[in-house]
Structure formats: C-alpha cells, structure tokens
Amino acid sequence: MTTVTNEASNPFEMAAEIFLSQSSAIVRGGLALSLSVTIEPDQLQALVRRLWPDTALTEVELSELIDWPFVIAGQSGWSMLQPMARVLSTYFRDADQVLFTSAHELLASMEKSRTPSDELDDWFISGRTAYYLAGVDPTVSAGQFGEVFEHAPVVDRTSCRVWLAGLVDRQSHLLGDTSRTVSFFRGFRHYVSGNRRAAAREFTRVLAGEDADIYRAISLHLGALSIRSQMAENVVDMIRQSVELSEKLRLGVNEVMARQSLIWLLLRHGTPKTDLISLAEYNVERSKSLADRNLLGWTRRTYAVMQWLNLVGDTRDHVTEEARSEAPSLLGDLSEALALAEATDDPETVLFILNDRASIFCDLAELEDAEIELEAALDRAGGLGYASRVLASLGKTCGRAAILARSAGKNNLATQFRRLSSGFRRLEDRYVS
Amino acid sequence: MKRSPAHVLWWSRVDRQAVIEAVQALVREPKLLGLIGDDASGLAEAASLAQEELERLGRKCLRVSDLDVRLPTLKYRMLELLNELVPLRQPSAVPPTLLLASSALSNVRASLSNVLSSLSNPVSLIFDRLDSQECPRRNEVFELQELARVSNTPILFTGESRCEWHSLAHGASLVQLQSFDRADVRACMLSAPPLAAWNNARIDGVLDRIFGNSTRVSPLEVFTHLKVLTT
Numbered sequence: 001m002t003t004v005t006n007e008a009s010n011p012f013e014m015a016a017e018i019f020l021s022q023s024s025a026i027v028r029g030g031l032a033l034s035l036s037v038t039i040e041p042d043q044l045q046a047l048v049r050r051l052w053p054d055t056a057l058t059e060v061e062l063s064e065l066i067d068w069p070f071v072i073a074g075q076s077g078w079s080m081l082q083p084m085a086r087v088l089s090t091y092f093r094d095a096d097q098v099l100f101t102s103a104h105e106l107l108a109s110m111e112k113s114r115t116p117s118d119e120l121d122d123w124f125i126s127g128r129t130a131y132y133l134a135g136v137d138p139t140v141s142a143g144q145f146g147e148v149f150e151h152a153p154v155v156d157r158t159s160c161r162v163w164l165a166g167l168v169d170r171q172s173h174l175l176g177d178t179s180r181t182v183s184f185f186r187g188f189r190h191y192v193s194g195n196r197r198a199a200a201r202e203f204t205r206v207l208a209g210e211d212a213d214i215y216r217a218i219s220l221h222l223g224a225l226s227i228r229s230q231m232a233e234n235v236v237d238m239i240r241q242s243v244e245l246s247e248k249l250r251l252g253v254n255e256v257m258a259r260q261s262l263i264w265l266l267l268r269h270g271t272p273k274t275d276l277i278s279l280a281e282y283n284v285e286r287s288k289s290l291a292d293r294n295l296l297g298w299t300r301r302t303y304a305v306m307q308w309l310n311l312v313g314d315t316r317d318h319v320t321e322e323a324r325s326e327a328p329s330l331l332g333d334l335s336e337a338l339a340l341a342e343a344t345d346d347p348e349t350v351l352f353i354l355n356d357r358a359s360i361f362c363d364l365a366e367l368e369d370a371e372i373e374l375e376a377a378l379d380r381a382g383g384l385g386y387a388s389r390v391l392a393s394l395g396k397t398c399g400r401a402a403i404l405a406r407s408a409g410k411n412n413l414a415t416q417f418r419r420l421s422s423g424f425r426r427l428e429d430r431y432v433s
Numbered sequence: 434m435k436r437s438p439a440h441v442l443w444w445s446r447v448d449r450q451a452v453i454e455a456v457q458a459l460v461r462e463p464k465l466l467g468l469i470g471d472d473a474s475g476l477a478e479a480a481s482l483a484q485e486e487l488e489r490l491g492r493k494c495l496r497v498s499d500l501d502v503r504l505p506t507l508k509y510r511m512l513e514l515l516n517e518l519v520p521l522r523q524p525s526a527v528p529p530t531l532l533l534a535s536s537a538l539s540n541v542r543a544s545l546s547n548v549l550s551s552l553s554n555p556v557s558l559i560f561d562r563l564d565s566q567e568c569p570r571r572n573e574v575f576e577l578q579e580l581a582r583v584s585n586t587p588i589l590f591t592g593e594s595r596c597e598w599h600s601l602a603h604g605a606s607l608v609q610l611q612s613f614d615r616a617d618v619r620a621c622m623l624s625a626p627p628l629a630a631w632n633n634a635r636i637d638g639v640l641d642r643i644f645g646n647s648t649r650v651s652p653l654e655v656f657t658h659l660k661v662l663t664t
Contacts, residue, residue, distance in 0.1 A: 011473040011651040011653045011654045012472075012473065014657070015653055018657050018658070019657070038500055067442060068657070068660065069445070069477075069478065069653055069657060070653065072477060072498070072500060074498045074500020075500065075501040076502075076503075079500055081472050082472070083472050120503065121503070124503055156504060159504055159566075160504060162566055162567055163504055163505070166566055342537070343535055344535060345508075345535055345536060345538075347537060382572070382575070383537060383539045383576075384572060386570050386571070386572075430571065
C-alpha cells in the first residue's frame with residue numbers, strides 16, 4: 001500500500017491510503033481529478049491519457065471512480081471534496097513534480113480552449129485558468145488572479161469575487177500560504193463577511209510588500225475602510241494613495257470605488273462641498289467611461305447628495321429658495337441612481353438612496369413623502385441579509401422625521417416614523433445577534 | 434456519465450433513521466429541513482437517502498448542487514430550477530437565467546414560488562452544499578423558508594457545521610449527522626448482499642479494522658472501507 005503520511009491522522013488521509021492501493025488507472029484518474037476545479041468525464045479520460053500514455057481510464061473505471069464517497073458530480077462535471085483533493089494533490093506533487101506541473105499546464109490549456117457561452121462564462125474561464133497556472137508558475141497565476149478580480153462582472157460582482165477567493169484558497173499551498181495574493185483574498189473574504197479586524201490584519205500583510213501592484217491598490221482602499229477609527233489621519237492618506245495607484249495601473253473599478261470612499265470620508269473631515277462636488281462629478285464621468293451600471297448608480301447618488309448638502313449646509317436646518325428649486329431635479333437624479341442599483345441587484349445602495357430621498361423630503365418638510373420613502377426602505381431592508389450601517393442611518397432619519405412631525409403637530413405621522421425606526425432597529429438586532 | 438441523483442450505494446445505507454423520520458415529517462408539513470455535518474459526515478449520501486424517501490412518498494425530487502450552477506449562490510440555484518421547470522410549461526420561453534439574472538433574490542424566489550405552486554404534480558427540492566462558497570446570509574435562508582411556505586414545497590439542504598444554522602434558519606428542522614458506532618456499521622454490512630453471508634467472526638474482524646481503538650468513526654472512513662470490501 002502506498003503511504004500518504006507516516007500515520008493517517010484524519011479521515012481523508014485514511015481514505016487516501018485505501019484509494020491509492022487501487023488499480024493504477026483508478027488512482028491516476030483520482031490524482032488528475034484532485035487537481036481539477038470541475039472536469040467532464042471525457043476530459044478526465046483525455047487528461048489521464050496525455051499524462052500517462054500507457055493508461056486508459058475506461059468507462060468501467062470511470063463508474064468505479066464516481067462511486068468513491070469523496071467524488072462528486074454535477075452538471076458542470078466532476079469534482080472532489082476539498083480535503084481529499086488537498087491530500088491527493090499533495091501526494092501527486094511529492095511523487096512526481098514534473099508530471100504534476102504538466103497536468104496543470106494541460107488543465108490550463110483545456111480551460112483556455114473552451115468556447116465561452118457569454119461574457120460571464122468568459123470571466124469564469126479566466127478564473128479557472130489562473131487557478132491551474134498556480135501549479136505551473138505561481139507568479140503568473142497571482143498576477144492573473146488580480147486581473148480577474150478587477151474585471152469581475154458588474155452584476156453579482158461581490159459573489160463572483162468571493163468565488164474567485166475560494167479558488168485562491170484552494171491553491172494557497174501552491175501560491176504560498178503567506179503570499180500577498182493569498183493574504184489579499186483572505187482579507188477580501190473577511191471584509192465582505194463584515195469581519196473588519198481580520199480583514200485589516202490580512203491587508204496589512206499585503207501592504208508590507210513593496211510591489212506597487214493591483215493587490216496594493218485595492219488593499220490600500222479596503223484596508224483603510226477596515227480600520228476601526230475612520231477619522232484616523234492615515235485613513236484618508238491610504239485611500240488617496242489607492243486612487244493614485246489605481247489611476248497609474250489603469251484599475252478603473254477600484255479607482256472609482258476608492259474615490260467614492262474618499263468623497264464620503266472627506267465630507268466627515270469638513271472638506272469644502274464645492275471640492276467634493278468636483279470629485280463626485282469626475283467620478284460619474286469615470287464610471288460612465290467604464291460603462292459600469294453598478295458604479296454609475298453609486299457615483300450618481302454621491303454626486304446628487306453632495307450637491308444637495310452644498311445647498312442646505314451641514315445642519316440642514318435652512319432650505320433656501322435656490323435649494324427648493326433644485327430639489328426636484330436632484331430627487332430625480334437619485335431616482336435614476338435607484339433604478340441603476342435595482343437593475344444590478346445592489347440592495348445596500350438601494351437603501352442608501354431611499355434614505356437620501358427621505359432625508360431631502362425631511363429637509364423640505366414634506367414629511368408624507370419622507371414616510372413613503374422610509375416605508376419602501378423598511379420593506380426592502382428585510383432582504384438585505386447582513387448588518388450594514390445603512391440600517392442605523394435609516395433609523396436616525398426616522399428619529400429626525402418623528403421630531404419634525406411632532407413639531408408640526410402631525411402626531412399620527414410621528415407615530416408612524418417611530419414604528420419605522422423600531423423596524424430598522426429590530427433588523428439591525430437580528431443581523432448582529 | 435453522471436451519478437444518478439437517486440443512486441444510493443449500499444454502503445451508504447448505514448442507519449440514518451433520524452434523516453428518514455425528518456423527511457417523513459417534512460412531507461407532512463412542508464418547510465425547510467437542513468442536514469448538517471462536516472466534509473467526512475456523508476452529507477451527499479444522507480441527502481440521497483432523503484431523496485429516495487421523498488420519492489417513495491410521492492414527491493418527485495429536484496436536486497441542485499454547487500456543481501450545477503456557474504455561481505453557487507442561492508439565486509443562481511433558484512434560476513437553475515426555474516430553467517428546469519419553466520420550459521416544461523412553455524417551450525418557447527426565454528430562459529429565466531437571462532430574464533432574472535440581474536433581479537434581486539426575492540424576485541427570483543417569487544417567480545419560483547409561482548411556478549412551484551402551479552405544478553400539477555408537486556415536487557420537493559434538495560439544495561446540496563448550500564454553504565459551498567460562504568455561509569448563506571440570513572435573507573437567503575429566509576427566502577428559502579418563504580419558498581417552502583408559499584409554495585407548500587418540502588425543501589431540504591445540506592451544509593457544514595461551521596455555519597450557525599440554528600441562528601440562520603429559525604423555524605427550520607435541523608438534523609446533525611452523527612458518526613457511526615459498531616452497531617450501525619454491522620447493520621449495514623448485514624443488509625448488503627456481498628457481506629450478509631459472512632460469519633460473525635469475519636464481520637468482527639472487519640469492524641476491528643475499521644474502528645481500531647475508536648468507538649465511533651466518521652462515515653467517510655466507513656464508506657471507504659466498505660466500498661473496498663466489495664469491489
């Protein structure tokens with residue numbers, strides 16, 4: 001019996017020992033499968049034939065292989081449970097490094113030769129190619145993973161990037177467990193899970209390197225957003241650096257995202273609104289040039305809000321005639337941004353925009369309209385699914401609206417706003433607990 | 434070549450009475466049922482047993498795993514189910530994946546609820562490895578529960594123990610898959626044609642080899658040993 005480790009210490013190592021004592025065709029089929037994201041049975045047969053010309057994986061052996069409890073099948077092909085794939089691929093590499101590399105080259109080549117069914121498919125192919133390149137040239141693979149991350153599809157961008165992060169995690173033993181690439185993707189997963197402290201730790205590791213690359217550009221942005229005190233001096237500086245490096249590297253998506261964060265941060269630091277309006281307007285133009293509907297929704301929202309804040313000031317307690325006459329146009333801009341956020345399935349931005357519209361209606365003392373926006377927000381917030389600061393912002397707007405309603409003698413309306421406020425607080429509790 | 438979804442290998446028929454009973458309850462009162470375990474707990478095999486029981490009880494089962502979709506999120510899985518169900522009713526329809534790809538999950542769920550509710554032969558659904566990418570968000574599990582409630586459809590999912598299912602899926606039934614003891618495995622061996630004829634001493638010898646000094650063993654280890662014994 002071939003030995004995987006000196007002493008099988010987990011179920012997968014034990015199962016691998018038994019598996020590796022099977023016929024050579026079955027074992028070779030399993031070794032090839034352990035390297036694949038997913039693979040069709042006929043491709044697996046072809047791969048085994050190319051790697052071991054004296055071995056044919058027959059139909060009988062294929063049906064034998066699929067019956068092993070760690071082999072799984074679906075419409076996209078066959079795969080292997082990850083802990084088992086890790087044990088077998090490590091065994092493969094230790095047994096024959098040259099063939100191990102050839103197998104990855106062949107898998108990368110098979111992936112590149114696929115005809116994509118659409119743009120999304122094309123992106124997935126690039127992701128899987130980067131995955132296989134990790135077994136050939138980790139440096140090239142790391143670069144490609146970064147490229148694929150930057151060009152993630154507009155719709156479901158975060159989910160697609162999390163999928164990519166999963167591929168990096170599976171190849172972390174080849175890319176280097178402590179490499180900047182692996183740290184970056186781990187940081188990203190923590191960031192989207194709301195685990196900001198762990199995210200900051202990983203991004204700090206990325207930034208410890210000297211390379212002025214995509215990983216640095218994005219880590220400067222997301223790392224800054226992961227720092228607990230957003231008013232800390234280095235936060236603005238890090239995001240500025242992220243924008244500059246993204247411009248230099250032509251990372252349009254991160255450039256727009258980082259500038260977006262910068263505008264809101266500078267607002268809190270008291271930067272003149274006219275400067276923020278210029279930045280926001282420029283960001284709208286940049287997202288238009290990228291033809292990115294999701295970013296366009298974000299940037300148009302920010303541009304409209306900055307213009308409004310410039311008209312009403314920080315205290316928002318005096319609405320001039322000029323502001324009153326501009327309001328319909330800015331509310332219309334926000335509606336268009338809302339439509340873009342809805343069309344790209346971005347529920348958080350939808351809620352931010354409804355909150356912006358409600359706040360403007362409060363400024364205008366049009367409280368009935370504010371209630372309509374906040375009701376719509378509560379209705380949709382149930383589908384958000386995670387804790388977001390937008391829920392706290394909506395709660396604050398409800399509180400302010402309730403005070404305004406009471407002052408105006410609209411007690412029934414004030415009660416409605418208090419009900420809405422409780423609704424947002426309940427959701428926050430549900431997501432946080 | 435694909436493993437048939439209904440294919441349940443003899444060696445995976447180790448006692449899973451808790452799963453069978455949970456499925457029977459699920460058909461009586463359609464809602465959400467989760468089978469929870471780790472990678473070595475035989476989740477896929479337990480789901481296959483559940484599928485067999487669902488179909489025995491007259492509920493055709495539609496099963497969608499992370500390997501059936503481009504992106505393993507709940508939305509893409511629901512779109513895949515819609516693709517599977519809608520052409521049966523309207524052959525000329527545009528695939529829902531195209532129409533609804535940029536829609537919110539709640540809209541996709543509402544469409545799927547409508548389709549499921551209108552089926553003349555009600556079905557059941559299995560979502561394999563619901564957490565294959567990340568633990569699902571609360572709203573995703575909520576939508577899954579809504580799908581079961583609104584369309585009166587039994588829905589089963591499998592997932593790993595690392596996710597906080599009790600917190601994520603309020604009101605759902607959860608079955609934690611246990612490791613096996615000697616009695617479980619002996620019962621399984623005695624029900625398998627190739628091994629049923631063995632005498633007790635020989636069966637004990639195999640059990641000694643599987644269990645070593647342990648009193649319980651992971652399903653993956655048991656399945657691997659038993660598969661080899663009859664290959």
